[in-house]
Amino acid sequence: MSIEVRNVSKQFGAFNALKGVNLKVETGELIALLGPSGSGKTTLLRIIAGLETAEQGGVYFAGEDAQDRRAKDRGVGFVFQHYALFRHMTVFENIAFGLRVKPKNIRPSEDQIQKKVHELLKLIQLDWVADRFPSQLSGGQRQRIALARALAVEPKVLLLDEPFGSLDARVRKELRQWLRRFHDELHVTSLFVTHDQEEALEVADRIVVMNEGRIEQIGTPDQVYHHPVNPFVLNFLGNVNLFHLRVGGKEQNLTPVYVRPHHFEVHRSPKEGSFKAKVQYVNPAGSMVKLELKTEWGEVIQVEISPETFQQLRLQKNEEVYVDPKHFAFGGDYAI
Amino acid sequence: MIKRLLLFIVLAYLALFLFVPIACIFAGALKNGFGVYLKALGDPMALSAMRLTALAAVIAVPLNLVFGVAASWAIAKFDFKGKNVLLTLIDLPFTVSPVISGMVYVLLFGAQSAIGPWLTRHGIKVLFAPPAIILATIFVTFPFIARELIPLMKAQGKEEEEAAATLGASGLQTFWRITIPNIKWGLLYGVILCNARAIGEFGAVSVVSGHIRGRTNTLPLHVEILYNEYHFAAAFAVASLFVFVAFLTLAAKKLVESRFDKIRSRSVV
Helix, strand or coil, rough: EEEEEEEEEEECCCCEEEEEEEEECCCEEEEECCCCCCCCCHHHHHHHHCCCCCCCEEECCCCEEECCCCCCCCCEEEECCCCCCCCCHHHHHHHHHHHCCHHHHHHHHHHHHHHHHHHHHHHCCHHHHHHCCHHHHCCHHHHHHHHHHHHCCCEEEEEECCCCCCCCCHHHHHHHHHHHHHHHHHHEEEEECCHHHHHHHHHCEEEEEECEEEEEEEHHHHHHHHCCCCHHHHHCCCCCCEEEECCCCCCCCEEEEEEEEEEEEEEEECCCCCCEHHHHHHECCCCCEEEEEEEEECEEEEEEEEEHEEEEHCCCCCCEEEEEEEECCCCCCCCC | HHHHHHHHHHHHHHHHHHHHHHHHHHHCCCCCCHHHHHHHHHHHHHHHHHHHHHHHHHHHHHHHHHHHHHHHHHHCCCCCCHHHHHEEEHEEEEEHCCCHHHHHHHHHHHHCCHHHHHHCCCCCCCCCCHHHHHHHHHHHHHHHHHHHHHHHHHHCCCCCHHHHHCCCCCCCHHCCCCCCCHHHHHHHHHHHHHHHHHHHCCCHHHHHHCCCEEECCCHHHHHHHHHHHHHHHHHHHHHHHHHHHHHHHHHHHHHHHHHHHHHHHCCCC
């Protein structure tokens, strides 16, 4: 089912959470709402679910106005950041809840419920925890149960609010790939909220970058990463250095330029277009060696080089090097 | 050394203010023998006072249960203007002397009040009759359940209710299947405290009761009357009932508390 958000605004007291947001999600897409905290992404998700009401604008499911439909009638599955599992029910009962509260005439029989819940437990590879209580499970397990619970009622739309936000880094990565595979199997229209750009880039078909209640850019991971439309998107998706370069060799022509840390080349001797910098800090841990350099005019930049280059150069703290930005963006063009 | 000193102080304090009085109650109650003790309890006036106290508690506690759940539900799970005012109002009976609470009802329903003459004309007796006693009991005990539930429901948040809604549950289904099971131990705890206070209330009830023997005397008032009339043994005998109620309340409270703590520790993620 497609979702359309038309000109939605929302205020909390004096705070404008959303300022005229427009968004169209096609059937079967997996969309990431990406932005810093306070950017309105969770509010937008909750408005789509019917958990908040917009002051202006509307939400359309498959072209139909959902304004008058309450959360319980919208047929959306919602997965909360802190799982919101029913703490007094077993895992089985949690997943069965949506089926048990259906009106009598469409409620499945006990046998059907048993079958459905066990199918879902198998799908999330947790069929051995059916009789446990949520408090006896790990965060990653709880989040999968929450997902199974949402899927039990066969929603047309799946909404996930920072689904991996409170998990540790490793589980996060695992679940992220799992969600992607999962979506490829089920093809249910899904939106998930995240503030983690890596997560968005890795999982989503399209990314909606939000900031201060507005949408900054909508595009595929490739588009938003390589062709950001403004400095905010550039900054938010991946690290970027903003510093000033002398264009034309004159003092007064200092132009702001943006360079990704891995788009620098570091040399021992000057090259054409390179500038001098001093090594302030070296962090060799990780797949890339991270350097902090101070340019000759006093700006600090973050640079990443491969371990091989690092070994060749044998860099030490306080040494002078020559830095050559290979790709950069300046002026009105933010494509790098 | 310090530990011993502290323990000594605490025990001496407890002995002076708790054990000795309780012992005195039973000593006084049984002074004239067990027969007199039983007779004091079986006295028609005492039985009538027990009935009235039970009636007040049986009406006040369920009403305050409904009120407490509604108020804490509204305060903990919804945002509205005047929420803090409502919170303050709920605390009012805690901050006002019970005697003043009683006086309010005298002013409201008494012969000098605006509706007093109308009530008299229609033969409705509120003041110096069971209705006023029940009203006064409700007033003094209404914060107990709400006060117990508000922090609990606030801490639990409304995510589980929202989850239930997105799964298609109606408001009533959510209330009975999610909200009530989550608060049941806190609710029971509040009911126990509310009930203890409803049974023991003296000040407010004393003002509105009129002390008509066999008609408008509750148990605490009955004890006072017996004592004022120098029936010490009987007064202490009836008072010993309160000691039993206190023990029962403590035991129930302990039981619920341990259950409640277990639930609470389990709910901490």
